[in-house]
Amino acid sequence: MKLFHIVLIVTMVLSLAGCNRSSQKQQQRLHLFAWSEYVPQEVIDGFTKQTGIPVDYEVYDSNEKMLTKLLSSPAHYDLIQPSEYMVEHLIKRGLLEPIDQSAIPNVSNLLPEYRNPEYDPGMKYSVPYMAGTVGIVFNSDKIKDPIRGYQDVFQPKYAGRIIALDDNREIVSWALDAKGIDINDVTPANLTKVKPLLADWLKLVKIFNSDDPKPQLFSGDVDLGVVYCGDAAKLIEQDKKFKYVLPAEGAHRFIDNLCIPKDAPDKQAAEAFINYILRPEVSKIISDKFPYTNPNGAARKLLTPQQLANPASYPPESVHLEIFHDIGKANADISQLMTELRNGR
């Protein structure tokens, strides 16, 4: 037994030493840290083929997890993929490297409305990757009553039929919208106002899932829910019985970006990657695989009429949409509120 332990430790030490050596070898390599289910492998392989730069691709499933990991491994990642409010937060804390736009001529492919985002005027630190909304998806075979907004989804008669994103800030923002409060006005007073509504809603939800709500909706385990538009668009592509609605009370619009973290080891490779994914034909591959709202005007021209007509990817702009802003310490208040609600208090 002891011998076994020693062998085990020796192997581990050796393998650690091995890791060290390989990282010291200086070779161009792109460390990409991005959302899960968001960057097609084809695109990564295409980039390596084109430039000869191999890509290390790591994934996360929330902006907060990304930030935690980023802070604990400084000067490691070359490219990250934060959403709008996280870009704002990262800029505020000086954690991003300015992007040299002259190295990325393909930014001209972006639609004008994406080129001057309010969270990063002039795209100094970020380049939009994909955008989208959080909205309601429902199975029209099962749900016959009209669904217009959150109040139509969270009804007692749908108890146990609902799926929702497992994201505290998202959930709270739905209740804020339903109460007519600005989704970025997260104050203790406003949280108290939405608490009873949220308590009622949470009881009706069958599944909280941020990763992939498609299987449960497809198999009929649930019939409606509040999800990311990309997942809804995929469901609609597979079966027209699925419908996507932007909540009448207002909805969250998100813009995910590519950014270079401070002290990134290989800034040039990162800029080359941004330029590569902005090519129309490459951006189209991303849209094919993950049908979110593509901010790339040149790529949109390559999409099929069906893709452009998908209401989840390209919704009519009749509903009041708003992006998230950095709310700082109020995140902890949201976290505490949701812990209380989930424990029935």
Place this chain on the structure above:
Amino acid sequence: MPQAVAIQPALNVRRPGWRGWGLFAPMVAWLALFVVAPTAILLVYSFFTGEGIGEVDTHFTLENYRRIFKPVYLDLFWRSIVYAGATTILCAMIGYPVAWYIGRAPASRRGKLLMLVMIPFMTSFLIRTYAWFTILHEHGLLNGFLESAHLIPTVFSHPLNILYTPTAVMIALVYTYLPFMILPIYTSVEKLDPSLIEAAADLGAGPTRSFFRVILPLTWPGAAAGILMVFVPAIAMFAVTKIMSGGHIRLIGDEIQEQFEGGGDLPFGSALGMALLILFLVTYWISAGRSAKVLRGT
């Protein structure tokens, strides 16, 4: 580990020489590096104040520990203890007979039987958890089987809705930890001298009496180790609870994960972690004390 502690009073332990320490040194280094150091960091952090995502204010405060005593967190701890306790009891009830059977089987078959217990370890435990999805969901294998056997709608009026309920969480927990109960009990059962049971019978003890007076005390070190090996990890379990309950049931492990990864509060997460550690120590102390008592026959 608990076995060693349990037996200690009965042995005169010889002080190890330098060679003994030499063999032990890698283990010490391992513990220092991966147990003591992280725990110390956790302890220090638990006295800081969280300032938004990933930021801390390094002024000393006891506020995090005060916050643990809010009813909502006490509830979380209590719920975790209940789930872990129920898991331990179920694992012991299922695991003891299995371990007994394997331990009493002919030596040639024991290896194969143990192999069967170990096989699940060869697959990632998350994959095994997701496998339960296929079995338990509304249109899954279990309901399909019940329907084809005409048990639905005769015995059960409608398809069983097990997934996303506490039952699903319990199934996954018991399933995950059962081998940790079986293996240590097996080692005790295997060492048990069958002539002692015969002697108990000869002296007039019935099966129940010989079980409680002879078999259980003699196999208790294994059972205690099993209880510890199930209860301690089960109380800190996360992910499985969340997956199987569809995000409804959260235990203390999920809350700690949320504090660390979900943009919560690192110092408060650390304080919760320290509280959990204290809970482990209490569990260990109770089970070790109980073992010593059983060994002394009181």
